Amino acid sequence: MNYQAAPAEKSSKVCSLCHSSTILKYQAHPGYQQPTEYDIYHCEHCNTSFADPHCVDEQLYNMIYSRSLLIPSYRRYATYAQAVLQQRDPLVYLAHSEDMYWGVYQVIARNDSSTLNVLDIGSGLGYLTYALNHHGIKTRGIDISEEAVAKSQQLYGDYFICDNIYEYAQKSPEQYSLIVMCEVIEHVEDIVSFLQVADTLLAPGGSLVITTPNKSLYPASIIWHTAPPPVHLWWLSEESFTSLAENFGYAAEFIDYAVFNTAYGATNIPNHKPNVPTRSYVLDPHGDLYVQPGFKHRIKSWLKEVHIYDMLQKYKNGLLARFRSTNQQQSRRRGTLCVVLTKPIK
Numbered sequence: 017m018n019y020q021a022a023p024a025e026k027s028s029k030v031c032s033l034c035h036s037s038t039i040l041k042y043q044a045h046p047g048y049q050q051p052t053e054y055d056i057y058h059c060e061h062c063n064t065s066f067a068d069p070h071c072v073d074e075q076l077y078n079m080i081y082s083r084s085l086l087i088p089s090y091r092r093y094a095t096y097a098q099a100v101l102q103q104r105d106p107l108v109y110l111a112h113s114e115d116m117y118w119g120v121y122q123v124i125a126r127n128d129s130s131t132l133n134v135l136d137i138g139s140g141l142g143y144l145t146y147a148l149n150h151h152g153i154k155t156r157g158i159d160i161s162e163e164a165v166a167k168s169q170q171l172y173g174d175y176f177i178c179d180n181i182y183e184y185a186q187k188s189p190e191q192y193s194l195i196v197m198c199e200v201i202e203h204v205e206d207i208v209s210f211l212q213v214a215d216t217l218l219a220p221g222g223s224l225v226i227t228t229p230n231k232s233l234y235p236a237s238i239i240w241h242t243a244p245p246p247v248h249l250w251w252l253s254e255e256s257f258t259s260l261a262e263n264f265g266y267a268a269e270f271i272d273y274a275v276f277n278t279a280y281g282a283t284n285i286p287n288h289k290p291n292v293p294t295r296s297y298v299l300d301p302h303g304d305l306y307v308q309p310g311f312k313h314r315i316k317s318w319l320k321e322v323h324i325y326d327m328l329q330k331y332k333n334g335l336l337a338r339f340r341s342t343n344q345q346q347s348r349r350r351g352t353l354c355v356v357l358t359k360p361i362k
């Protein structure tokens with residue numbers, strides 16, 4: 017591996033993925049909860065953006081989980097957690113419900129299920145771990161949240177471990193043939209050390225399957241079109257992973273979403289003024305949904321509360337996809353990126 021610690025005095029300005037200098041792209045961008053603000057740095061070399069200050073806020077996560085039915089982007093996870101129990105093949109159901117699981121399914125489908133030994137890092141509510149086991153794949157879920165693991169065990173059975181991945185790696189006798197991380201990497205402070213730990217848990221020739229919001233889909237003038245910091249600390253691109261793979265000596269492959277886009281509609285790219293934030297606060301200072309001033313935003317907020325907004329968005333994106341022409345490269349992409357990083361056999 018090609019990584020050494022970056023000089024401490026420069027660490028906030030140096031890209032920890034490729035060690036190039038970064039630029040301050042935007043000062044005082046709205047954070048997840050009003051009135052927090054974050055600076056957004058950008059590495060032009062590997063097309064990676066990150067937030068400063070750059071640290072996880074545990075208290076904010078507790079607040080989000082206690083309000084997960086209120087926040088549209090989290091509400092769907094609770095829906096999947098129940099719905100998988102009614103499905104004949106929960107993995108196929110998840111693959112057709114959301115692009116990140118579709119990406120994971122493409123990787124699963126080309127392997128012999130009986131030979132796979134999977135670790136699902138950040139298993140959350142546990143439904144993907146359950147779906148993989150139900151599909152005949154030996155899978156263990158690991159999550160740091162005691163509450164999430166207790167709920168998962170209760171609903172799906174004994175497939176889960178509650179532990180910090182760094183500590184688990186030190187005592188785990190096992191190496192896995194596949195490690196899945198769905199929407200995890202953008203939340204962690206130190207991506208390089210996180211992947212170094214994943215590397216110790218991965219068998220030679222094995223793969224990491226990582227999903228995360230895809231910066232490569234959007235023009236450079238969009239500053240941060242993903243959950244505001246500190247919930248997401250990173251906005252990563254395909255180049256971010258090419259650079260990481262190079263330094264780890266891994267091979268990188270990006271899942272092609274053309275078939276998914278044709279079936280379900282492409283991701284909508286916002287109309288925007290260049291270099292003006294496209295995302296605002298999600299929560300107000302009391303932890304309720306933040307509503308931007310103006311009539312349009314009040315209507316939007318009401319639609320979110322009555323659970324119609326997500327449905328309308330999906331329908332709108334489907335319609336837009338039919339009338340919009342995209343170049344071939346873009347039609348393979350979505351707002352979600354799914355990358356397969358394969359460790360050499362040596």
Ligand SMILES: [Zn+2]
Nearest residue numbers: 031034059062
């Ligand atoms: Zn970089």
